[in-house]
Amino acid sequence: MTRTLKSMFALTTVAIIIGQAETVQRFARQPRNQEPPPVFNSEPARVLVRACGNCHSSHTDWPWYSHVAPVSWWIAWDVRKGRERLDWSEWETYSPRQRCDELESICGLISTGRMPPRLYRSLHPEARLNETEKKRVCSWVKEKTLKEKAFVAR
Numbered sequence: 001m002t003r004t005l006k007s008m009f010a011l012t013t014v015a016i017i018i019g020q021a022e023t024v025q026r027f028a029r030q031p032r033n034q035e036p037p038p039v040f041n042s043e044p045a046r047v048l049v050r051a052c053g054n055c056h057s058s059h060t061d062w063p064w065y066s067h068v069a070p071v072s073w074w075i076a077w078d079v080r081k082g083r084e085r086l087d088w089s090e091w092e093t094y095s096p097r098q099r100c101d102e103l104e105s106i107c108g109l110i111s112t113g114r115m116p117p118r119l120y121r122s123l124h125p126e127a128r129l130n131e132t133e134k135k136r137v138c139s140w141v142k143e144k145t146l147k148e149k150a151f152v153a154r
Contacts, residue, residue: 039091039144040088040091042140043136044133044136044137044139044140045137045140047129047133047136047137048106048110048137048140049088050126050127051110051116051126051127051128051129051133052115052116052127053088054079054124054127055078055079055081055082055083055116055120056082056083056085056086056087056088057083057087057088057089058083058087058089059088059089060079062075063123078120086102096148096151097148099144099148100145100148100149103141103144103145103148104141104145106137106141107137107138107141107142110129110134110137110138111134111138
């Protein structure tokens with residue numbers, strides 16, 4: 001090997017080792033396995049948590065490959081973005097109007113297959129929803145939305 005190629009290989013190896021150490025620290029700081037709020041105690045809600053909770057709550061089961069850089073960076077970014085968009089662990093802190101808005105979008109997203117994303121479903125069979133599960137989740141969402149709207153209207 002040429003000297004330049006050896007130097008590039010050494011720098012790449014050092015960068016991966018440093019990135020791996022950073023990844024381990026980042027995952028160590030994140031809360032794990034917190035239970036979803038009580039509103040998610042019904043069967044349709046548990047289906048929703050099963051399929052979407054890894055990215056949309058602090059109840060994340062990190063697979064082994066989520067601790068290996070550089071894949072871990074991508075997964076951590078996806079989870080962070082998912083939690084920013086909707087975090088069921090923070091559900092009780094949302095205003096009634098925010099909860100209503102979030103609930104109204106859930107049925108459309110799962111019915112059209114936009115959520116969970118296709119790549120995620122291919123790696124996580126538990127995230128695949130059959131038609132019956134989708135219908136039950138949508139019914140639950142409609143029921144919860146009506147309750148939230150009634151609360152907002154007061």
